[in-house]
Amino acid sequence: MPELREEHQGVGTCVELFAGGGGLAMAVHAAGFHPLLVNEYAKRACETLRINLPNPADPTKPWPLIAGDVRDVDFTDAVSGEVDVLAGGPPCQPFSLGGAHKGMEDERNMFPQMFRAIREMKPKAVICENVRGLLRPSFKPYFKYILNEMRLPFVERDDEATWEDHNEILEKLLANESVDPSERYIVKEMEVNAADYGVPQIRNRVIIVAFRADLDVEWSEFMPKKTHSEESLIHSMREGGPYWTRHKDVPANVRERVIADLPALDYEDEKVKEKLKLEPWRTLRDAIAGIDENEGKPLPYVTEAAVKNKLLVGDVPDHIGWPGARMYTGHTPNLLDRPAKTVKAGVHGVPGGESVMRLDDASFSNFGGGDGYRYMTVRETARVMTFPDRWLLDGPRGEQMRQLGNAVPVKLGTAFSKAVAEALKSVGALEDPEKRK
Template sequence: MPELREERQEVGTCVELFAGGGGLAMAVHAAGFRPLLVNEYAKRACESLRINPPDASEPEKRWPLVPGDVRDIDFTDLVSDEVDVLAGGPPCQPFSLGGAHKGMEDERNMFPEMFRAIRELRPKAVICENVRGLLRPSFRPYFDYILNEMRLPFVERGKDSTWEDHNELLEKLIANDSVDPSQRYVVKEMEVNAADYGVPQIRNRVIIVAFRADLGVDWTEFMPKETHSEEAMIHSMREGGSYWTRHEVDPEVRKRVIANLPQLNYESEKVKEKLKLEPWRTLRDAIAGIDENEGNPLPPVSEDAVKNKLVVDGIPDHIGWPGARLYTGHTANLLDRPAKTVKAGVHGVPGGESVMQLDDVEFANFGGETGYRYMTVRETARVMTFPDRWILDGPRGEKMRQLGNAVPVKLGMAFSKAVASALKSVGALEAPERQK
């Protein structure tokens, strides 16, 4: 994306937890925050962070990676500088529709470690991303407790106290407004679809942003607004629309896409407002190249490349893979829609989420279904708005797992830049020349 190519101006510092394949870490860094510590547990994801520099213009620099279990980290011992932003997405499997749904009882629930990091680092702001499953009725009470813990992270839960008892105490303290502002945070959660922020993927998530109360930040002035809409995408795909000037496709394919477009009520005030935004990006857009990759289309994957698992034109991770087939409940990605949510999958690559329907209905898939193929890792990385320079470590399944667990870089940047602007508005960020 253009923001990653612009000259980066350092504005503050950050600590990144649960970094995974590096999506949110890249976003926060690109927004100007210098990483003081980056933590990740998975070995393959750690290796991805090791081999990729934060900034392509400084290839000799590396992330300040502290690998291993976050529960073993003493933040006060490792981080001596003031921390402006603490960012991270605690493992989502406990709350994901694709997980075991154990929630707060799941040992993978790492929100308590996020709160411990807040206590030890006292960051000015926190950015936290997680799955929309936290908002399900069965988890909503615990999600409200998570928000309350983030508001009062220094009020620790006793070893013999249940989370319900602790939440009752937190609610009383919040109602009384009796805790010193330097010991509490103002918290706001937002339900977002990454497609609404220019990511070529339907990805519904919850973003939690918190500011230390003593800073007096008014987040409502800086919350990122949606920049793209489905309505604008539909309009751009009408006959003669701008979408078809960007993509030369077979007339029969174009005709089929247009025939399946839903109708728009152009008299609706809501539709009129949505049409002022940019069109949703599609999978075809991502493959053709958008943002940082604009003008750099990925070459087609041939039947031979699929059959023999060949690297296409020497492009890292652009490798054919045979055997794509659809599964019950999993339809393929359509080229002229945003991709479906990229998922990590319990066993690596899942079913229909990684399969794409091709324009060529005769395309032989070798062990799979004609007219379909698996997306390459590089295509999937583009759907996650990772730059092409970013190389993922491990076999295909592990690379797809890293991408499925990541935050789309473009979505992370929207919130990271907004947090930087909010902190600047109250003078909470030092001048860049003082941060050398």
């Protein structure tokens, strides 16, 4: 994407927890924040961060990685200097539909470590991303507690107290606004679909943004607005529409089938009119053809031989064919002319065909399943997550896909990171880290 090609001009500092394969770390850095510390536990993800640079033009500055359990990190000792932004996506499995649904009882619930990090570093802003499962009725009371803890992170929970007891204390303090603004945060949670921000993927998430109350930031003025819509995509796919101008090589029978399946649009509806002013949702075909920084750089065609023999196709990293894709009820492939399904990181694979794609060639053999579809390559999946092609992922295919499934799409993270930067600038709260030395 263009913002990743721009010269990185420092606007402040950041710390990133639960960095995974680097999606949110790249996004915050693209917004101009200089990383003071990056923490990750998984060994393969740590190696991914080691082999990639924040800025490829400056090989002298790797990610300041502290590998290991976040519970062992003393932030007061590990971080030198003022922290402008703390970012991270605590492990989502406790709250995910694909996880065990244990929520607050799950030992992988790392929200308490986010709150400890806030206490020890007192950042000006916090960006937190997690799954929409947090909004499920069974977790909603605890989610409200999470937001209250982020509002008052310095009011620590007693070891003997239940979260419900602690929440009562927090709500009383919030009601009378008796806590010093420098130890209180203004918190806003937002349910987002990454496709609405130019990511070629349906990915519904919750993003929490918090600002220290003493800064008096008006977040509503800077909150990212949706830039893309499904209605615009549908309109662009009508016969003779610009979508087909971009994809001239699509076989006529495929184009006709896609057009025949398009839903109707009520062009007189005011909501539809507003959404038609936005850019079209990006599709899987768009991602493979090349968008943003990969504009005009289509991924090489994956042949049957490449799938059968697990061959690297062209000179793009991790663009390797993979045999054995299957399709059955409840396990259906991605469609090229829609945003991809949510990229997932299942322990035992993914359940809904999220790593399989239907092809234009109905006779294509994938050697292990039926015809007309195949597994997506790691690089195709990385493009769906808006990772730059230069970004290498460590480990075998399964580990690479796990890192991508756990990541924040770079484009989505960048939209919110840049908005946070602008909000902090508006109150004079940011200064180039180089000038602080």
